[in-house]
Amino acid sequence: MKILVCMKAVPSTGQVQVDGQFRLQRDGAKLQWNIADEAALEAALTLKSAEDTVTVLTMGPAKLEDPLRELLARGADRAILVSDPAFAGADTVATAGTIAKAAEFLGDFDLILCGRRAIDGETGQTPAMVAAALGIPCISNAESVQLQNGAVFVARRLESGTVLLSVPCPVCVSMCEYTYTLRLPGIMGMRRAKSKTVELLDSAALGLSPQSCGLKGSLTKVISMDSKFPGLRNGPKETDLNAGTDALLAMLQEVVK
Amino acid sequence: MISQNALRHAEKCRFCFMCRHLCPIQLQTGKEVNTPRAKGLLLSMVNKGAAEFDKDMAQTMYECLICDACVNDCATGYQPPLYIREARTEAVVNDLAPQAVMQLIENVDATGNIYGVQKPSFAQEGSDVLVYIGEVAACKVPQMAEGLLKVLAKAGVSAKVLDNEPASGVMLADLMGYVDEVAQQAKACAAAINATGIKTVVVLDSYDAEIMKQRYAQWGAEINAEIITATAYVAKLIEDGKLAAKAACGTLGACHDDDRLARTFYEFAPIRAIAKAAGYQLTEMFNKERLAKSCGSAVALAYMPNIVTKVAAGRWDDLARTEATAMLTASPEAYLCLSQATPEGKQVVDLYSALAE
Numbered sequence: 210m211k212i213l214v215c216m217k218a219v220p221s222t223g224q225v226q227v228d229g230q231f232r233l234q235r236d237g238a239k240l241q242w243n244i245a246d247e248a249a250l251e252a253a254l255t256l257k258s259a260e261d262t263v264t265v266l267t268m269g270p271a272k273l274e275d276p277l278r279e280l281l282a283r284g285a286d287r288a289i290l291v292s293d294p295a296f297a298g299a300d301t302v303a304t305a306g307t308i309a310k311a312a313e314f315l316g317d318f319d320l321i322l323c324g325r326r327a328i329d330g331e332t333g334q335t336p337a338m339v340a341a342a343l344g345i346p347c348i349s350n351a352e353s354v355q356l357q358n359g360a361v362f363v364a365r366r367l368e369s370g371t372v373l374l375s376v377p378c379p380v381c382v383s384m385c386e387y388t389y390t391l392r393l394p395g396i397m398g399m400r401r402a403k404s405k406t407v408e409l410l411d412s413a414a415l416g417l418s419p420q421s422c423g424l425k426g427s428l429t430k431v432i433s434m435d436s437k438f439p440g441l442r443n444g445p446k447e448t449d450l451n452a453g454t455d456a457l458l459a460m461l462q463e464v465v466k
Numbered sequence: 467m468i469s470q471n472a473l474r475h476a477e478k479c480r481f482c483f484m485c486r487h488l489c490p491i492q493l494q495t496g497k498e499v500n501t502p503r504a505k506g507l508l509l510s511m512v513n514k515g516a517a518e519f520d521k522d523m524a525q526t527m528y529e530c531l532i533c534d535a536c537v538n539d540c541a542t543g544y545q546p547p548l549y550i551r552e553a554r555t556e557a558v559v560n561d562l563a564p565q566a567v568m569q570l571i572e573n574v575d576a577t578g579n580i581y582g583v584q585k586p587s588f589a590q591e592g593s594d595v596l597v598y599i600g601e602v603a604a605c606k607v608p609q610m611a612e613g614l615l616k617v618l619a620k621a622g623v624s625a626k627v628l629d630n631e632p633a634s635g636v637m638l639a640d641l642m643g644y645v646d647e648v649a650q651q652a653k654a655c656a657a658a659i660n661a662t663g664i665k666t667v668v669v670l671d672s673y674d675a676e677i678m679k680q681r682y683a684q685w686g687a688e689i690n691a692e693i694i695t696a697t698a699y700v701a702k703l704i705e706d707g708k709l710a711a712k713a714a715c716g717t718l719g720a721c722h723d724d725d726r727l728a729r730t731f732y733e734f735a736p737i738r739a740i741a742k743a744a745g746y747q748l749t750e751m752f753n754k755e756r757l758a759k760s761c762g763s764a765v766a767l768a769y770m771p772n773i774v775t776k777v778a779a780g781r782w783d784d785l786a787r788t789e790a791t792a793m794l795t796a797s798p799e800a801y802l803c804l805s806q807a808t809p810e811g812k813q814v815v816d817l818y819s820a821l822a823e
């Protein structure tokens with residue numbers, strides 16, 4: 210069984226900044242792995258038996274090499290960094306296209322695990338788009354995943370409850386962030402990771418033209434962005450719980466108007 | 467592989483020197499390299515490629531009690547133990563940790579405790595609370611465990627103690643940082659506690675209480691019960707009138723606030739309530755409560771006995787500046803360390819045994 214886990218490095222909460230073209234600034238920001246992606250990796254490591262391999266893949270700047278190595282220490286067998294200046298500014302379509310290309314390049318995966326959404330963009334589109342690009346089914350919002358006889362059994366969270374699905378591999382599953390806690394790196398894992406290399410894939414290796422990836426390959430463009438709560442820190446203060454909830458409700462109603 | 471977060475704590479230090487003169491290890495060894503800020507500086511140099519993380523540096527990282535005195539006093543909020551723990555992980559991964567430390571890790575691997583012995587059992591049945599004894603009390607200070615159980619029986623509390631009580635993980639965490647091996651111990655311990663179904667866990671050793679309360683949940687090792695330190699629990703029994711105060715014994719004592727009660731839980735009143743109920747007249751050492759000087763930890767005592775004995779002697783020096791003749795403690799770790807350096811004419815008192823008598 211070959212399992213691929215797609216990981217995204219997101220700015221630590223409180224450090225989110227955008228540039229003049231409304232692109233997230235990752236350069237100076239402290240990055241952390243997206244929490245739902247960590248859950249996806251833990252799910253993969255929980256499923257993994259001795260014959261299985263877990264590959265982690267991320268798309269981002271070269272500085273993610275060390276954080277990727279840490280994932281090797283946590284139990285992943287292989288780490289792939291998809292990195293190229295040409296990939297900068299990719300929207301979800303361009304990102305999913307690039308990740309799908311990388312997945313194809315790396316070989317046939319039986320299971321692709323992702324987080325259900327990233328805490329920076331919050332679109333939740335990429336897993337389904339990766340699956341579509343690869344022509345495999347996608348199950349979103351998974352709370353748990355199990356493997357049996359070449360099929361995955363997934364508990365999928367819906368508004369009204371949980372449905373249990375069984376889908377033959379290959380399949381892509383996007384995980385909720387709250388059911389799996391990523392394990393710590395172990396001493397043996399850290400020793401193993403020291404002798405492993407993080408493999409780099411750039412646009413040339415993936416055979417991607419500049420037009421088909423990054424900002425140029427994106428179908429969407431952010432044309433404006435503004436805060437609905439300008440000067441929030443100087444806003445009204447309420448110490449009474451009921452009055453505070455009423456004021457917050459009024460503010461939210463104003464936003465959704 | 468020191469994390470970015472730990473490096474931030476190491477590199478942003480503004481060299482105000484405040485932590486320099488309160489580090490008990492620095493005070494006893496007199497080595498500049500043993501100040502908390504120097505340890506940060508060393509790791510910062512490694513990060514910048516100006517120094518190598520070698521055996522000497524690893525040794526330095528182990529010359530620390532993880533007592534948190536520096537954390538308590540750093541006005542800028544830096545936490546030297548954060549990077550010291552990670553440096554220890556690095557040392558173990560790269561086979562640079564001192565031989566004595568590696569031996570203790572092997573002992574934990576074989577038996578669950580640093581002493582490499584089968585942990586003595588205090589197993590008993592009960593239903594009100596589960597008492598977690600811990601490795602140090604079970605292996606080195608059994609009279610304190612027995613004292614606590616007698617106190618609880620006296621108060622009419624039905625207390626269960628697990629047979630084959632699993633290790634909490636705290637010893638391994640001090641030896642090699644917060645790594646998966648520690649989390650695995652935590653999970654096994656939480657599972658054993660949860661299996662009892664008891665909703666209150668009274669923890670004798672505050673070091674065990676700290677890791678259970680502050681770390682277990684992050685590692686997916688939730689305990690489905692309230693964790694309470696033994697000092698807080700017994701003090702409540704006294705307050706509720708379930709334990710009668712003993713007659714005055716005529717001895718003047720000072721309470722030693724152990725590192726975790728002092729700087730993790732900020733529990734100062736319970737130990738004093740227990741000491742009074744045990745019949746002691748109380749005075750205070752100058753360095754008390756959050757500023758209490760460490761007397762050492764059981765793990766550090768095991769791999770650097772000479773230094774920790776000096777540290778314990780330093781705490782006795784604090785007592786010598788008072789009229790007290792008794793150092794009062796409810797911590798097995800503190801009892802063990804203080805006992806290494808008890809001066810003539812002074813005594814270290816295990817408060818549970820004193821209350822149980």
Ligand code: SF4
Pocket residue numbers: 488489490491492500501502529530531532533534535536537546547
């Ligand atoms: S934790 Fe204690 S022993 Fe360690 S550096 Fe800080 S003050 Fe010194």
Ligand code: SF4
Pocket residue numbers: 479480481482483484485486502503536539540541542543544546
């Ligand atoms: S007290 Fe804090 S800022 Fe001052 S020297 Fe120590 S670690 Fe640095």
